[in-house]
Amino acid sequence: MSMKEVIVTDLVYETPTIISIHLAKLDGTPIGHYVPGAHIDVEGPTAVTRQYSLCGRPDGDDAYVVAVKREPASRGGSEALHQLSVGDHLKISEPRNLIGIADQASHHILIAGGIGITPMHSMARYMDVRDISFELHYFASSEEEAAFLPLLREKCPEKLHAHLGISREKQSEVLKDLVRNAPEGSHAYLCGPDGFMDKVTEILSERFSNDEIHFENFHAAEIDESQNTSFAVELDGEEYEIPADRSIVEVLNENGAGIDTSCEEGICGTCIMSVLEGTPEHRDNVLTPSEREANETMAICVSRTKEPKLVLDYF
Template identity: 85%
Template sequence: MAMKEVTVTDIVYETPSIVSIYLALPDGTPIGHYVPGAHIDVEGPTAITRQYSLCGRPDGDDAYVVAVKREEASRGGSEALHTLKVGDTLKISEPRNLIGIEEEASHHILIAGGIGITPMHSMARYMDVRGISFELHYFASSEEEAAFLPILREKCPEKLHTHLGISREEQTAVLQEVVKNAPEGSHAYLCGPEGFMEKVTTILSTRFTDEEIHFENFHAAEIDESGNTAFVVELEGEEYDIPADRSIVEVLNENGAEIDTSCEEGICGTCIMSVLQGTPEHRDNVLTKGEREANETMAVCVSRTRDPKLVLDYF
């Protein structure tokens, strides 16, 4: 995916561990609008590329804003971004969405855990100024660690429900009550740590269908590759052997396929292709349960196949 150069124009500490980074075009021209809930790839100072939700005003065009939490177990991405200074340059991708607002929904339930507030912040601000029906449930360990809490309290206090420092049992009770009171026609959106999202998804599934649950997950799934086997992929009439130790996208791009990639961990959706024949073995964290069961698309950076052959096409 093509990357463009941007300049850091401002840095704001939202909490002791979360920093907002403002990114603008070097020549000062408008950077453009984006759809609420969108994210971008950011190539940091150490050349590591990670995905970050845009959390500023979707209809503003002076700068993109990403919020980055310094992670103790960081592989280098978040720690490096915390060393940035105003005037530094980075490379970013164009915005894209995994968690856009469902237009047919009559009500929207936003659920954020910790740093998962980033996409929910832009979605809440967008819906609030347009009179779209929503509620935001924000779970955080403490008020000090709750990024964007002051502005959310200022801009949409009646729609905001904060749940700070509560136990796991209390979290479950709150979420069950949210599900119980959800108006007909509601859709739910969630983002947060992996364990939190698993809990929320399980509780939501007691009432909501897979199509009514939307999520953003930037955590790569742990994959056991010990049982990998070789198989064949056909693309536009040509067949390619995929060895057990290589991915589909590696082999196809090596042979001139020009499939866009970004994370190469199954979390961004850039490399999704259409499946014309065969049964994928899905290993991504992008497709919904319904999309996986349909087997009409797959993320070719990590997923493989249960059959000897797959027939693919561009998505």
């Protein structure tokens, strides 16, 4: 994946643990618009690359904004970004979308848990100025820990439902209520910590189909590799053996396939390929449930196969 160098133009503490980083082009020309819900890869000072949702105005030109939560167990990613100064340089990818506003929906229910507000923030701001029907449910542990809350209260107070410091039981009640009251034609969008996403997905599934639930999750799925076996992959008429201890993308790129990768953890979507034959064993956190069921695409940095052979094509 090609990365471009950008400069840090502003740093804003949204909460005691969440910092907004404003990134502009080195030559000062407009950085460009993006599709609401998009994310970028950011290579930090320690050469660790992570995915972050863009959370400013999608149609603002001056800078991209990402918000980074300082994680106590940071392996050098978030902590290093919290040490940045204005004027520092970083490398970023072009924006990509794993989540976006569904054209076919007549109403949009955005559900954010904690730092999961970031993609919802750009989607809400985009829909608000275009009079697109939406509601935003923002769950956070406290007012102090709720990034962008003052701005959301100012911009779209009637769309915002802030659920601050409520118990897990109350959280379930709120979610069941919003599912019950969702207008016909609604789609739901969620982003937040794993446990939160699981719970929301379970409650949403009582009413919404897989195609009506959209999510973003930048955490790698837990994978047990002890049962891995070797298998064959065919690409462009050539067959390759994928050993038990190697990924498809490693073997294909070693043989000159030139497939872009970024996270190599099944969370960014860069390496997705089309499946022409065979049944993938999906191990990513990128594809939607419908996409997994369809078995027409797979993330080849982590996913493997249920059958002896897969035939793949470029996506």
